[in-house]
Amino acid sequence: MFKSDSLTLDSKKIKDFINKESNPFLKKSRNNFLKKLGEKKFNIKEEYKYTPLKQSLEKKFSLEFKIDKNIPSNIEKKILPYIVNDNSVYQIITLDGKIIKKFSNIPSKISFKNFEELDKKEKKILHQYFGENDDSDSDVFSALNGVLWSKGLFIYIKKNQIVDNPIIINNFYTSERNIFSSQLRNFIFMEKNSKLSICELDCALASNNFNSNVTEIILEERSELDYFKIQNDKNNSTSFNSTNIKQKRNSISNTFTFSFSGDMIRNNLNISLIDESCYCNMYGIYALNDDSHVDNHTSVDHIQKNSISNEHYKGIMNGNSNGVFNGKIFVRKEAQKTNAFQSNNNIILSDNAKINTKPQLEIWADDVKCSHGCTTGQLDENAIFYLQSRGINKDKAVSILINAFFDEIIQKINQNIIKDKVHKILSSKIESYLNEH
Amino acid sequence: MLSIKKLKVSIENNLILKGLNLEIKNGEVHAIMGPNGSGKSTLASVIAGNDNYKIESGSISFFGKNINNFSPDERAMMGIFLAFQYPVEIPGVSTINFIKTALNRIREFNKKKPLDAVGFLNTMKKKMNLVKIDRDLLSRSINEGFSGGEKKRNEIFQMAMLEPKLSILDETDSGLDIDALKIVSNGVNKLRTKDNSTIVVTHYQRLLDYIIPDYVHVLIDGKIVKSGNKDLALELENKGYDWL
């Protein structure tokens, strides 16, 4: 299926699939994506340099095109533990992308739906913007997703609408060893002066699940979005994600990508600051062990002047785990007075763990402030001894140091419920590190 | 209290301590002097249990127990405290939380109830006063961005909080101005009891005017080559180490 720069698909079956699309707009959109796939312009060699696709995908998944429809039994029982009974959050549960209404408590004043439920106005927005703001020109999986996505979330925050509680979305996936089934596409449109916090958690209910999740986000003037992704899947899943944000004047985006578990995860985060005076913060934590492979590819594109981007990713790798960080910063010619910061810090805990980190800066404007830096090291032995010499045992010392390492990112989380969640996952991660030593 | 016998210690296959003997009884103050690189900090680290160093032979006993294989935290709980020559900066860990964790570990070991927030705060205030350390400093990350003198003062503050039986002060006087030196020495003296003992490693006789030692030892090339009373320090100040 994967040649070095392209993807061969059973075109007859795919075409049949597309022909079943009843919405003419979406049918056209799917065909557009199919065309991109056919053009084979993807630079897989470069873009997936440290994430070896061929071996891992061919080994784990059947490459025959089929869409799974069998939902495992007693699904509710499996989902129930994830329900948070907390009226300071809105919760959405999706099963292969379909919103399960009885487990979801989002008020109707918030436009939050599957695509097939849209009213006239919502459809108009979808048709105006959908499918134009992703990275399908350069990423083969985003293009594939554009053809194959089966369900999608549509989130539309109206002018001046402030969503008071964070929205927590638990996505459950059911397909097994199938690349084509768990493909979701989300669309978030925020009008002027609106505000939203959203947190996505992925969870596979079958082992060896492959899922792909492409999100297009448009932030109009002065809107503000917090977007959290928490990846802590224990079921060996493979996950390809692409989050694409387009920001207009004075808008703010704060993205947080937390990766704790999963067999292979690829996260593309692309932010495009198309107007003046935009602000984006991109934070990430990856804490890995066993054979996890997590690849964060981020890009921020400063197109107009006076914008600020601030990126900070931190990672710890143990066992045989593998981390990849690639951060691109573009500053276009018109983007004078840009401030762009990037840093990536890594701690390697074991001999077999690895990190590949690479900043990529392309700057065409001359009046900019730009800085980047990456570090890779081990836990500071002297610090461990110092803590121990005061009566703190080694395990506790290690855990204090790991917590301290991530603390500056965790402190940036402005939603307590999410902060607590991340803290909890991190603590159990640290415990597993200690048990492995 | 502490008994070191024929101690040989190496790091990365270099023998640093070459058969060292030292006996310290309850309530005594011992000064250790010696040229740069002679092994003073090595000795201090090894007593505190730093496992970067390898004990080739010999023994370290604390209250009659051989502690060669004890971890640094076990030793700390038994009452050994090292004030570092170069205190480590640990970003992201608040000094106060750290000391609270440490103190309660040690209390637990001694079968005492952990201090609650109020109890801890009261103790802290008392000890802060003793070494004249600023509250602001303690709310920062451990030693992060502290000046040289502030780091040393923080070491003594921790000593005051943890109330060890044996304190090892490794060049705590280096980098302190005269006033700070007096404050720190005064703190050390106030914490002295007839039971707890102190080892002061120093290059300067001046400190020994404030913290008066019962014994002075000269450490050269991994061995104690001469021991005496406080007059020995004066003699070293005048003559250097060449005559030994």
Ligand SMILES: Nc1ncnc2c1ncn2[C@@H]1O[C@H](COP(=O)(O)OP(=O)(O)OP(=O)(O)O)[C@@H](O)[C@H]1O
């Ligand atoms: N990792 C190491 N590898 C090799 N030699 C080392 C190592 N660490 C320390 N040493 C050596 O051990 C010797 C003793 O060092 P130590 O720090 O104990 O000296 P010191 O007496 O405290 O000196 P100072 O007065 O300068 O503080 C020195 O020669 C030093 O270079």
Ligand SMILES: [Mg+2]
């Ligand atoms: Mg020294």
